[in-house]
Amino acid sequence: MPAPRPLDEVQVRTSFARFRVASIVEGCALLVLCAIMIMRYLVYGGTSHTWEQVSSVWSPIHGLIYMVYVILGFDLWLKMRWALPRMLLLMLFGVVPVLSFFGERWTHESVERELARRPTLQDGER
Amino acid sequence: MDFPVIPSGLATYTLWDTRSPYGGDGAVGRPEVLSGRPREVHGADGGEEGHLVPAASSRGSYDEGMLRAALRPRSLGMLALMVAATVVCGMLAGWQWDRAHRAITERTSAPAELGDVRDVLEIGGVVTNDDSGGIVTATGTYDASQQILVGGRHIDGTDAAIVVTALHLTLADGSEVLLPVARGWVAAEDVTGADGELDPALAPDPPSGEVTATGRLEASEAATDGVEDGIASEISTPLLVNEWGSPMYAGYVAQTSAAEGLQPMPEAESAFSRGLDWQNIGYAAQWIVFGVFFLYLWWRTVRTHHLDEQEAQREALRAALGEETPRPAPGADAPTPAGAPGAAHPQEDADAGTPPAR
Incomplete structure (x- = not known):
């Protein structure tokens, strides 16, 4: 197993801060989308013109938010030098309702743990 | 293949490796270090041929290293998974493409x-x-x-x-x-x-x-x-x-x-x-982007692994040379003492002007 190259703690923390915001925004956007889908298909059974319109407006916006979430997740994944499955997990967090909030906490813990354990470029400053 | 992106970890090495301490002519002086001593060490060590030779001292060894990293069973398994994900994305793109054209295709059949x-x-x-x-x-x-x-x-x-x-x-x-x-x-x-x-x-x-x-x-x-x-x-x-x-x-x-x-x-x-329904065309494009992204993720993973491996080899090389392993200074651009083993680092890419030790 190759020795891990050091992490850049400053970059990691910046990336994580961005990812955290994206996680929360994506989580909220997904909940809104779910509410719209419930109104459109469960409450009105697909016959409500209004909810169809609302859904056609919000769906692309949510899609865009998810794209931004994936890009920021990818950035964090790169900086943390994680393995491939972790990226798939980050993407999954964004598509299951409510999970992104827990995923963000779990990711935060991982980041803190690994920054403490793995060598960083900032080690010399301490 | 050309890899224009320098990953964040690597950028640090390139800074204290070659460029700043020596300027332009430093790279000319060092090839002796590269071509002479490391090969001796690797011969004495008896390790695998390609491994202790400073990697990336030429384009060829860089590509070979990448290929080795890509052909590991774990990498291949991941590749299979990513290809499957890309195929699924491709199918979803096709579905949206059909939806965008439905108004045309459906009407071409005889109406009921x-x-x-x-x-x-x-x-x-x-x-x-x-x-x-x-x-x-x-x-x-x-x-x-x-x-x-x-x-x-x-x-x-x-x-x-x-x-x-x-x-x-x-x-x-x-x-x-x-x-x-x-x-x-x-x-x-x-x-x-x-x-x-x-x-x-x-x-x-x-x-x-x-x-x-x-x-x-x-x-x-x-x-x-x-x-x-x-x-x-x-x-x-x-x-x-x-x-x-x-x-x-x-x-x-x-x-x-x-x-x-x-x-x-x-x-x-x-x-x-x-x-045409342009919204569906847009969705089809998004699925294609996702599909390509999965393959890109795989490639990044292989590359990261390969770079880690190279770095590990260099560490081993320095240890074998019996010299102290240099740490990057906080600012990452503090001069490395002349003749220190850090100077023996070859460039990852030919972006330093003079390629070391051809």
């Missing part, structure tokens, strides 16, 4: 004969995809006061307006229901008044008495604005209900038999609708 519209549609029910495009007949009387012009269409290369009139049908229980009928189209200039605006008064009146209209059943178009002075942009039943009253079927008939003074509606809806 559905019979009397009263047996096909329920009041308040929607026109399903199965029924849409099917041929129906509708018997009733037109109300000449309930007629609008739908402008902004292009049919057979002509700026056209569609004439839509309310047909009053009688149901089995004696109640009356409205059905919008697109009776046909006229050239826009024929119904344009002196003020340059469409004038519904210039449209031909509907026939009086009981008539039977035959045409394609279509779902209501989505409304973007309202009906104003008998002019609309869409054939939209939610808007027409406001104008003409209810009950009204939630769809319309595009009459294909010629009416007096009017051209019959085109055979395919796509010929007078606004063409």
Whole structure:
């Protein structure tokens, strides 16, 4: 197993801060989308013109938010030098309702743990 | 292959490796270190050939290292997973692509004969995809006061307006229901008044008495604005209900038999609708982007692993040389003492000007 190259703690923390915001925004956007889908298909059974319109407006916006979430997740994944499955997990967090909030906490813990354990470029400053 | 992106971890090495301490000529002085001593060490060590030679000292070894990293069983397993994900994304892209073209492809098959519209549609029910495009007949009387012009269409290369009139049908229980009928189209200039605006008064009146209209059943178009002075942009039943009253079927008939003074509606809806659904085209593009992203992720992973491995080899090399391992200074650009082993680092890419030790 190759020795891990050091992490850049400053970059990691910046990336994580961005990812955290994206996680929360994506989580909220997904909940809104779910509410719209419930109104459109469960409450009105697909016959409500209004909810169809609302859904056609919000769906692309949510899609865009998810794209931004994936890009920021990818950035964090790169900086943390994680393995491939972790990226798939980050993407999954964004598509299951409510999970992104827990995923963000779990990711935060991982980041803190690994920054403490793995060598960083900032080690010399301490 | 060319890899223009320097990963964050690597950027640090390149800074304290080669460039800053020595400037331009430093790279010229060091090749002895590279070509001489490390090879000695690797010979004495007896390790695997390609491994202790400073990697990336030439383009070839970089690519070979990448290839080795890519062909590890774990990497190949991951590649299989990523290819599967990409295939799924490709299929989803194809599905959205089909949806975008549905208006065209579906109409090319022969339309189904559905019979009397009263047996096909329920009041308040929607026109399903199965029924849409099917041929129906509708018997009733037109109300000449309930007629609008739908402008902004292009049919057979002509700026056209569609004439839509309310047909009053009688149901089995004696109640009356409205059905919008697109009776046909006229050239826009024929119904344009002196003020340059469409004038519904210039449209031909509907026939009086009981008539039977035959045409394609279509779902209501989505409304973007309202009906104003008998002019609309869409054939939209939610808007027409406001104008003409209810009950009204939630769809319309595009009459294909010629009416007096009017051209019959085109055979395919796509010929007078606004063409491709660009939203679905956009979704198809997004799925393709996702598919490519999965493959890119795999490539990044292989590359990271390869770079880690190279770094581990360098560490081993330094240890074997019996010299102290240099740490990057906090600023990452503090000069490395001349002759320190850090100087022995070759460039990852040929971005330092003079490539070390060819």
